[in-house]
Amino acid sequence: MKGIKWVLALALVAGLPVIAACAEDTSELEDIKWVLTDYSVDGDTKSLLPDTRITVLFDSEDKEVTGSGGCNTYFGSYELDGNNLSIPGPIAVTEMWCGDEIGEQESAYLKMLQTAESYEVEGDKLTIYCEDAVLIFKSE
Numbered sequence: 001m002k003g004i005k006w007v008l009a010l011a012l013v014a015g016l017p018v019i020a021a022c023a024e025d026t027s028e029l030e031d032i033k034w035v036l037t038d039y040s041v042d043g044d045t046k047s048l049l050p051d052t053r054i055t056v057l058f059d060s061e062d063k064e065v066t067g068s069g070g071c072n073t074y075f076g077s078y079e080l081d082g083n084n085l086s087i088p089g090p091i092a093v094t095e096m097w098c099g100d101e102i103g104e105q106e107s108a109y110l111k112m113l114q115t116a117e118s119y120e121v122e123g124d125k126l127t128i129y130c131e132d133a134v135l136i137f138k139s140e
Helices: 002-024 100-114
Strands: 033-041 044-047 055-059 066-069 074-076 079-081 084-086 114-122 125-130 133-137
Touching: 033 100, 100 114, 100 125, 100 133
Parallel strands: none
Antiparallel strands: 033 044, 033 055, 033 133, 055 066, 066 074, 079 084, 084 114, 114 125, 125 133
16 A cells, blocks of 8 residues: 555656646636626717627637627637737638628627737736727636
């Protein structure tokens, strides 16, 4: 029994650097589902339409951004450099008809997200700074 404890202790000690290295590869932004609470464009704060839910998830393993735009789902790639965030390619979106208002809100959100420049996480709040907009999320 003493030999098994020794082997387990060695495995644990040997595994710690691996675990620490993996933890450093993800940011506080990644692998959390975020729900949009509000946003502002040119300093004008706006609320979401009633009964809509916009989400985002930054998957650290695949470096893929996914979520719901309030009606359709979307996905694309993203890049991080410190707190700098960019979505280099076009975001792909399913094509369900959602009504004019919801469709306009979704389109505006996706255009803002695609111009992401940086982000900040404070507790359960994520703020993404875009060209002329700010997106504010809460973790789910």
